Every structure is written in C-alpha cells, then in structure tokens.
C-alpha cells in the first residue's frame with residue numbers, strides 16, 4: 001500500500017490552508033517542512049491536526065545526540081505522525097532520538113532517517129568527500145537506521161527495491177523526488193513517477209510542487225491518487 005504525503009511548502013499559511021481545506025484527509029497526509037515551520041511553528045501543525053490530518057514534521061534534525069533527542073521529544077509532544085533525523089548524524093544521535101520516544105509507547109511518532117537527499121547525485125557526494133557509490137552509501141545509512149530501531153528511511157524511489165531486498169518489506173520507505181514527467185524535475189535529481197514509485201514498493205510518496213504549483217492542485221492530486229489506487 002503506497003500513500004501520498006503532500007509537501008506543504010508555501011510562503012504563507014493562507015495559501016496553504018486554502019489548499020488543505022479542499023483535501024480529504026483520507027486521500028493524503030501532509031508534510032510540514034523547514035519553510036512553513038520556521039514561519040508558523042507549532043500552531044500550523046495544530047491547525048492541520050484540528051482538520052484531522054496526519055502530519056509528517058520534516059525538520060531533518062542533524063545535531064548532537066542530546067539536542068536531537070530534545071527536539072524529537074518536542075515533536076512527539078506536538079502529536080505529529082512522523083518525524084525525521086539525518087542518518088549521517090550517526091548511530092549515537094539516532095539512538096538518542098529513538099530513546100526519546102520510548103516514553104510515548106504506541107503514541108510515539110514514526111521515526112525516519114534521511115539517507116541521501118533526492119537533490120543529490122553521485123558527483124555531489126564526491127564533492128563532499130564521499131567516495132562510495134551513491135546506492136552503497138544510501139544502503140549503509142539505511143542499514144544503520146534500521147540497526148538502531150528507526151521505522152524507515154527517506155530515500156529516492158530509485159533505491160527502493162535495493163533497500164527493501166536488503167532490509168525487508170516492513171522497513172518504511174518515504175520517497176520525495178516524485179515527478180509526473182521527467183521534463184521538469186526542478187532541483188530534484190533522483191526522480192521517479194508516482195506509478196513507478198508504487199511498483200518499486202515505496203510506502204509513502206512525498207509530492208510537493210507537482211501538486212502545489214499546478215493550476216489545479218486538487219485535480220492533479222486526484223489523478224495521482226486514482227492512478228496508484230487502481
């Protein structure tokens with residue numbers, strides 16, 4: 001089962017909520033990222049919760065273990081459905097994040113590790129001194145995330161089959177870099193169409209601009225929803 005998470009990346013909350021108010025929460029979950037959280041903070045998340053949406057708080061924490069653990073606790077207190085950290089923050093940081101959620105039991109948000117951003121390709125890794133193949137680097141970050149008990153990873157759908165084959169079907173894959181055609185991928189580099197992402201076994205596809213910047217966001221959302229739920 002693959003579902004849709006809409007990346008709610010807007011400059012103002014009026015535009016964001018105008019879209020949200022046209023969406024059925026059964027059709028999509030919502031992702032609040034750095035842009036909107038920096039402007040509107042927890043109150044935006046609360047407004048989405050009051051409209052019955054599940055919220056993925058995509059702040060990609062990357063800091064020392066103590067700071068990340070505290071930020072994860074603050075996210076859990078907000079009641080979000082999913083939250084994430086950068087897996088490259090290391091084993092101790094991810095373990096601290098996981099431990100911060102123990103007290104929440106079954107109400108804890110899903111904890112997801114970011115592997116290699118979908119805007120990056122092999123040459124970008126080389127430029128920051130990573131000489132491993134991009135797929136191998138993604139797999140080793142995913143393996144580390146699983147080892148410390150995270151629920152899944154953010155990756156490109158291009159890596160989905162390799163990760164599922166290595167780490168099992170229950171390890172959740174959250175995949176941005178979804179594009180309806182390869183003509184305009186914006187700043188994304190490792191892109192996949194919604195139907196292909198579903199075939200590759202992703203659990204949650206993250207879609208922003210193809211929906212939010214289109215002339216008719218709801219009809220694009222409905223088209224994608226029906227194409228992957230046939």
Ligand SMILES: O=c1ccn([C@@H]2O[C@H](COP(=O)(O)O)[C@@H](O)[C@H]2O)c(=O)[nH]1
Nearest residue numbers: 007033116117118176177206207208209
């Ligand atoms: O590797 C990553 C991790 C997170 N993102 C986020 O997903 C959305 C994608 O938006 P589009 O408009 O569909 O490109 C955006 O909020 C990113 O911050 C990602 O793209 N890649």
